Amino acid sequence: MPEPDDGWVYGCQRLRIETVPPFVSSSGQEAAELAASAGLLLDPWQRNCLNVGLGENADGAWSAFEIAINDLGATTRLFAECRDPGGIPATAAAATVTVTLPDGTTATPVTAEVAPLGTYQADYVNTLPGQHTVRRVFTGPVHAYTDTSMSARLPRRLSCRSPMGKST
Structure with a gap:
């Protein structure tokens, strides 16, 4: 059955299995806001990828050097x-x-x-x-x-x- 053409996002917006290194803060929100200021509205799964991919350790270093889905x-x-x-x-x-x-x-x-x-x-x-x-x-x-x-x-x-x- 086709999905309604109503502009809403369908499907799972979070990975069922996700492995993420620990982090204390993230620049993901700032990156999502920058994207929005350029007119790019991210879906929840994309915001999550930014959040975990731009996670930072207590010393400010990246907690992950690469991210892959x-x-x-x-x-x-x-x-x-x-x-x-x-x-x-x-x-x-x-x-x-x-x-x-x-x-x-x-x-x-x-x-x-x-x-x-x-x-x-x-x-x-x-x-x-x-x-x-x-x-x-x-x-x-x-x-x-x-x-x-x-x-x-x-x-x-x-x-x-x-x-x-x-x-x-």
Whole structure:
């Protein structure tokens, strides 16, 4: 049955499964207000993503360095930059991405260098809901990133309002 064309948002506006690092404050409200001042009215799920994605620790640092919302079975493209000790993009002798799943098992998707120099990507297919930890390791120069995570949610239908206020 088609949804009414009344400008209202239908469907679940909160993720059924959500994993969020703890935070004491958030800049999400300010970001939503900035979007509204430009005429972009966010749906509740979008405001929630801003709120948790812009969460801050007590020292003012971000509580999460990345945020991802994915359906099970969807592919997530993971990017990382390799830089030398001076901060200049560099090609690594080897690049490895390891994804630790919520059940403790790991996956190592194929990692390839793409443009621009020093940028690496790996495609990972989500197979479990919950927090996934992503570790990126480069050799020559040595860099390791352990501070990123993503979450996969169970598939569900979500209708969103377009900027014109119509349901899509």
